[in-house]
Amino acid sequence: MGLAGVSRSGQLGAGKFGRGKLGNAFSQFTSGRTASPLRATNNADFLGTSWHTFGSSQLQHKSRQARWIGAGARSDLVISFTNFIMSPAGVVLATSGYTIQECYLENEAETLSVQVLFGGAATRVVAAGDTDINSDPIYPSAFSLGSFALGSKWWIRARISVASNGDTLPLSMPYNQFVPRGGTFPSWLGWAYDPAVNTTTGAISGTGTIGLGTGVGDDTHCPTIVLLGRFVSGDPMTWTCLGDSTADASTDTLTGNGYAGQFSRALINDAFNGGYGAGIGMAASGAKAQMWTGGSNVTKATAYWKYTKGAVESFGANHFNIGAGAGDSLVTIQGVVQSLWTMLRAQGITEILRLTVRSRTTSTDLWATLANQTPISADYDTGGLAEQFNTWLSTQISGTAISAVLPLTTSRHPSDDWSWPVTGAANYATPDGIHPSSAIHALEATALRAAMALYP
Numbered sequence: 001m002g003l004a005g006v007s008r009s010g011q012l013g014a015g016k017f018g019r020g021k022l023g024n025a026f027s028q029f030t031s032g033r034t035a036s037p038l039r040a041t042n043n044a045d046f047l048g049t050s051w052h053t054f055g056s057s058q059l060q061h062k063s064r065q066a067r068w069i070g071a072g073a074r075s076d077l078v079i080s081f082t083n084f085i086m087s088p089a090g091v092v093l094a095t096s097g098y099t100i101q102e103c104y105l106e107n108e109a110e111t112l113s114v115q116v117l118f119g120g121a122a123t124r125v126v127a128a129g130d131t132d133i134n135s136d137p138i139y140p141s142a143f144s145l146g147s148f149a150l151g152s153k154w155w156i157r158a159r160i161s162v163a164s165n166g167d168t169l170p171l172s173m174p175y176n177q178f179v180p181r182g183g184t185f186p187s188w189l190g191w192a193y194d195p196a197v198n199t200t201t202g203a204i205s206g207t208g209t210i211g212l213g214t215g216v217g218d219d220t221h222c223p224t225i226v227l228l229g230r231f232v233s234g235d236p237m238t239w240t241c242l243g244d245s246t247a248d249a250s251t252d253t254l255t256g257n258g259y260a261g262q263f264s265r266a267l268i269n270d271a272f273n274g275g276y277g278a279g280i281g282m283a284a285s286g287a288k289a290q291m292w293t294g295g296s297n298v299t300k301a302t303a304y305w306k307y308t309k310g311a312v313e314s315f316g317a318n319h320f321n322i323g324a325g326a327g328d329s330l331v332t333i334q335g336v337v338q339s340l341w342t343m344l345r346a347q348g349i350t351e352i353l354r355l356t357v358r359s360r361t362t363s364t365d366l367w368a369t370l371a372n373q374t375p376i377s378a379d380y381d382t383g384g385l386a387e388q389f390n391t392w393l394s395t396q397i398s399g400t401a402i403s404a405v406l407p408l409t410t411s412r413h414p415s416d417d418w419s420w421p422v423t424g425a426a427n428y429a430t431p432d433g434i435h436p437s438s439a440i441h442a443l444e445a446t447a448l449r450a451a452m453a454l455y456p
Contacts (some may be wrong), residue, residue: 008108018179039278040307041229041269042067044173044181046248046257046281047301048224049086051094051168057295057363058192060101061160062201064210065173065188065222066153066258070267070276071236074148074229076137079103079116079156082224082300083130085170086284088318089293093129096167100124102204105138106155110207111389113157114142120343125348131300134228147232151276159204173258178340181260184253185219188258193217226280228307235322237351237455238266239279242340243294246358248283251435261310262436265445266452277452279312280304288328289315289336292343300306305347310455312448313340313402314355317434320379320386322360330385334392341401349456351403353448356390357413366426367404373419377431381418406451410443411436 043413045069049166083094103116117136118124126133140147171190173183182188182358186209193201198215239360241247241263251260257272259265267277282301284291292298305311315337321327328336341352367373375381392432393405411429413419420429421440430439436444 004081006230013102030313031388037126037230038078038228038307039071039231039235039309040240040280041077041278042070042229043264043277043279045226046172046283047082047086047173047226047281047304047390048170049284050171050191050221052165052171052220054162054169054192055165056218056333057165057194057196058216059162059167060195061162061169061192061220062158063160063190063222064155064157064211065189065225066155067227068185068268068276069148069150069152069229070278071150071231072234073150073232075232076139076230077105077148077154078137079105079135079226080226080230081124081130081133082170082226083125083126083128084115084297084300086287086301087280088284088287090291091297092169092299093297093300095128095163096162097125097127097130098162098167100126101161103135103158103159103160104204106157106207107143107440108153108155109180112143113207113338114138115207129297129300132303148229151274153226153334156227157204157210158223158225159221170224172224172422174363181217181252181264182255183258184256187233188222190218190220190222192220198324217358226307228303237308237452238308239263239277239310239312239452240308241279241281241283241312242286243283243355244318244324245283245285246317246435247312247314247355248281248285250285251431253438254441258347262441262444262448265441266448270442270446272370278451280308280333287320288318289333289340289363291432293299293339302343302347305344305349309349309353310353310413310452311344311349312355313337313344315340316357316386316389317360320384321376321377323376330388330392333385333389338396338401340394345400352401353404353406353451354393354396354402355406356387356393356408357438358408359420361419363433367422367428367430368418368424368432370413370419370428373375373433375418384418387418403455404451406442406447408447410447413441432439
């Protein structure tokens with residue numbers, strides 16, 4: 001029941017999923033490069049998919065979140081704010097604004113914080129639906145440095161206020177150590193409070209952890225903040241990730257450092273202490289590619305495409321019949337992803353790495369064995385629409401469509417490409433038959449990292 005062309009040795013032959021023979025199981029097309037003065041800086045930035053709603057007069061919000069410089073040393077840094085969230089329907093705009101009351105950049109040694117300004121001012125109003133609200137550049141000389149070094153750690157400290165109960169703030173990084181992708185409290189912090197009641201919270205202008213004070217508050221995620229910067233030299237590859245929950249951190253239980261999900265994991269080494277890359281995650285749970293080609297307000301999010309040179313795209317899981325009725329036709333799926341690739345190319349993306357669609361199965365023993373797995377629908381069985389789509393992808397490699405196809409062999413059983421791999425342990429590969437487990441996220445990240453390395 002295997003898919004022709006997928007070698008279990010990790011190489012890709014001339015078959016259904018691509019052409020060429022590369023050790024990372026990728027077929028590739030290398031196109032030109034374009035320069036850009038401002039790029040993504042790290043692997044922990046992503047556009048948020050949820051809100052914090054303020055209540056009980058807790059209208060101030062303090063946060064502290066870390067970033068590690070990736071892809072190359074930077075000659076300056078820029079902190080970027082948004083006021084929307086991603087959704088399967090496209091982009092949902094906030095209905096209320098917020099004010100950045102103060103923002104500081106803190107060094108790794110926790111000995112110095114430098115104020116971040118916006119047009120020379122300490123405060124900045126971010127109106128409902130705003131996007132790409134960038135600070136003035138912060139220069140390394142402010143920290144007595146010659147550059148923001150590759151692999152160096154920086155803390156973003158911010159105090160944000162809203163006007164009324166019911167106002168919202170787009171959220172990004174969780175800080176709780178028990179939440180996937182989150183940093184560890186108390187170093188990482190997201191805290192909403194009433195400044196009239198809680199008068200002793202820590203200073204944003206300080207260094208180190210920010211105290212919660214002695215009054216009540218509401219612990220929450222950090223706000224959506226994207227860290228950008230210019231390279232000291234050259235224009236190394238930076239990436240965006242477009243897809244659904246399987247492309248994001250969903251069901252990856254990695255905690256404590258902000259690197260969950262195969263995309264974020266691919267932009268750092270397996271030990272999380274080197275090989276720093278840079279990108280911006282833009283996946284949305286439940287989404288189809290139509291969220292970009294026909295969704296609402298998508299230009300708010302595509303504004304961040306210009307800060308990357310490459311894209312990792314993996315739509316498909318929600319297009320086919322998932323057991324609850326007919327999905328999209330093959331022609332429809334092909335057309336919408338082609339339109340998305342055209343959009344990406346038109347906005348300066350030079351390389352598109354395409355991931356194949358994984359299996360979807362049910363199991364009577366929590367995916368411990370192959371025998372007890374059943375495809376969720378004919379679309380996800382041998383010869384079904386998902387396989388036909390994966391096979392078609394290899395015909396789309398060109399300088400105007402996709403650059404390479406990754407078969408995701410680590411997500412497939414060696415003898416049945418439309419079942420999950422098994423070890424005899426419950427939920428080894430998947431917790432639900434749809435999403436990869438942490439173990440599979442890690443394996444996919446290794447393959448994706450190797451593929452990205454072909455595009456320096």
